[in-house]
Amino acid sequence: MALIDELPLQKRQPNLIFACSRLLGAPEGPYPGFRDWLLHNWPAVAAETEHRSTQTNEARRCATLLPALAMIPGPLALLEVGASAGLTLYPDRYSYRYDGGEPLHPSTGPSTVLLECTTNGRVPVPAELPTIVWRAGIDLEPLDVNDPRDAVWLETLVWPEQHERRERLRAAIAIARGHPPRLVRGDAIEALAALASEAPTDATLVVVASAVLVYLPAAERMRFVETVRALGVDWVSLEGVGGLPTVHAAIPDNGTPPGRFVLALNERPLAWTGPHGQTLDWF
Known part of the structure; x- marks a missing residue:
């Protein structure tokens, strides 16, 4: 949560964080594995959110x-x-x-x-x-x-x-x-x-x-x-x-x-x- 709070307010969206993580190769599975991946790759995820938005098109x-x-x-x-x-x-x-x-x-x-x-x-x-x-x-x-x-x-x-x-x-x-x-x-x-x-x-x-x-x-x-x-x-x-x-x-x-x-x-x-x-x- 502390890392997410560093993002601009409009980027603090769980769906956006998860989607950017998946786009960059985050593993699908139990939370501990995802957490470790996210901590290690946070700079890349944060950078990806800068030019992405939640654009679900259902x-x-x-x-x-x-x-x-x-x-x-x-x-x-x-x-x-x-x-x-x-x-x-x-x-x-x-x-x-x-x-x-x-x-x-x-x-x-x-x-x-x-x-x-x-x-x-x-x-x-x-x-x-x-x-x-x-x-x-x-x-x-x-x-x-x-x-x-x-x-x-x-x-x-x-x-x-x-x-x-x-x-x-x-x-x-x-x-x-x-x-x-x-x-x-x-x-x-x-x-x-x-x-x-x-x-x-x-x-x-x-x-x-x-x-x-x-x-x-x-x-x-x-x-x-x-x-x-x-x-x-x-x-x-x-x-x-x-x-x-x-x-x-x-x-x-x-x-x-x-x-x-x-x-x-x-x-x-x-x-x-x-x-x-x-x-x-x-x-």
Whole structure:
């Protein structure tokens, strides 16, 4: 802990430390072996964190985003902030199965990525996937699906024992490689309006924020909210409890399940979700 406390505040993230360690060859196994390795290699790990960030790109979150997106009149133009490699910009290219039922496929047929999700409540699962005619994203350090080094980093962010997540990630990367997303390097607030202006005017622009606002200071989160409001567009958020005060204040008073995210459409809370898209509990 003393070594980690030497890092800049924004780099003191366990997931980031573990991922950088794995990238540099840390052994997978009991803690004593990992501790010895980390102490011996700490300078290299600390240096690696300087140009890395936690950019987990979980395509399965699309299973929780989908019902909200389907509530918006299409065709849709998606703009994601904190897009990482852009894998959640392809909800129309994945297949879905809710509660073990009949799968929902893209119009072109079954996808190589099948996203399964368990639900509770009256989840408005659509009969067909939305039509998406434009997709783009913003990230401080966007990852390129066609760069093998970036693909390795994305895999490193997946916990070692989660083999299914790793296979799903690889399949989603393969889909994105066929149609690489437009990703802009920049600040989510500063770059938003300019990129939004590129969206086709005959489509409904939807801003998506998924597990990204938690990394912003509270004042910056409110700046982001004000920026989106000023654009006058629809926006879907999937953030941790407290990530958006306006959403948090509107959550029905039925307790806060630990470790859950909140799905919201235009700051109106819709459901609790699993952080990786595995569950969806409609309010």
